[in-house]
Amino acid sequence: MNTASQEALKKELIETGKKLYERRLVVARSGNLSCRVQDETIFITATGTSLGNLCDGDIITVDLSAPLNPEEQRLTSEFGVHSRIYRNFKNVAAVIHCHPPMTNAYFAVSPQLKTLTLESKIFLGDIQVVEQDTPSITRPELVIEALKSNNLAVIRNHGVVAMADSFTNAFHLIETLEEAVKTVCVARLFKKDILDTIDKALKEEFRQESPAFPMFSPEHIQGIVDLVNSDEFIAAKGKELDLTLQLAVKLDGTDKAYRFNFEKGRIASVERDAQAPFVISAPSAAWEQVFSGKLDPFVAVTQGKMKLTGQLGQLSRWYVPFSRLFELFKQVPFK
Template identity: 30%
Template sequence: MNQRQKLIAAGKYLLANQLAWGTSGNISARINDEQMIITASGTFMGNLSEEDFAEVNIVTGNTEGKRKASKETPFHLGIYRERKDVGAVLHSSPFYTTMFSCADEPILSELFIETMYYLENIAYVDYYHPGTQELADAITEQAGKANIIMMRNHGVVVYDDTIDEALMRLETLEMACRMIVTAKSAGIALKRIPDQVVKSFLEDSKYKPRKQLPAAMK
């Protein structure tokens, strides 16, 4: 499949698994060093076609094609410019994740295998209106420090090397948030994996190569 087809499949997956709803959210993929495709404004995530994307020059920000690019294009551009390793960016508002974006409740990464890996680095940005340069600047500033950015009172943006890995990162986040809420409501105290075990897992377990962040390598 080409990148458009993969994003179409991702949109269907997001909707089918309650990781997105309606026209909320936007998704993109890098085509090459200078080009990305992103969902057009007002597209329904679960019913995308190959015509529902705009092609945008990552360097100049210029848009090609008949469709108007998502109003959130500025922060997608910021992530791709800051992170040359990123191949896909997903922004959505899953129920439990969005609940955490509206609260001060911590998201625990020391719960199980996938959370240790995918939720190791989470950053937060304050609320800014969708599509504003202020939001794009805030996200771009955090892009080198995390692979998940919680947007206060809005939702989340995740990014990774591939669309599939970005989906896994988002789904792990939503599952962890749901687990934390469910445990609290049931009076169950979640037991965290000790820090030294987490460190050993990330560095020695060979689960997956630990994701290196540009900020950590400077």
């Protein structure tokens, strides 16, 4: 990256700090930012800096491939989290760690987010919460594990960590979470018990004893088809919303692909190819998260963990039946 590009990157980092401060997502000298300059080189804000008033001198350049300089006293205590993110997620270009007040307050008393809007469900999904009992993040490996299923993680009693391909997208995740928490708090003022039943329909269990099949094997896929075609909720919504389309799933790096031919909510047939207007593809690690129920494919697509051929906006017409379909994925044991 040439000098001009590096200066532009520093400017974007500084502007992101100002936005976080103006939106009151950080205060005083809390939080830190970093971005990838080259494969093994990052910019990161120094310890004790105010994100709302950053200058070039507050930004440190670190070579991740070189031994850490023990005399670098300005390096933030959260460097371990930042460095591990860049080493574990090669497509990540920016990381934001901040302390949103509403989000911190909510997760201090609640174990998980109650998403009340469809936008929150699609863009946020299931937020993992990492337990912590120290002022700074001392177990970064737990944060890395949480980020495998979502580009945003909450560190209880501390703050959040967001990663993305740009500062803008990482900022939007944090901003969306803070707004979702505010919505939940306001909803509770109007109807206290709504938080106990909001996701009931999508969390019903349909577990049954069955053998575990190799992931993406014909038997594994057929098990999913059988569950979908016997589900009354999908059948009813499929007819109501005319769920008739072709959707394919593909395992990256292999020739394994399956095309589901939907007719009014029922999977009428399955073909062994990806010749469909909508194709969801991902590597094995992402599909394991999906089939385990830890990763929502809608969220995975918006966060870049899975790729979608076709328009997500068109698929969102059938968001409700597809959400149930993805919920049923985890009911079929795999190995």
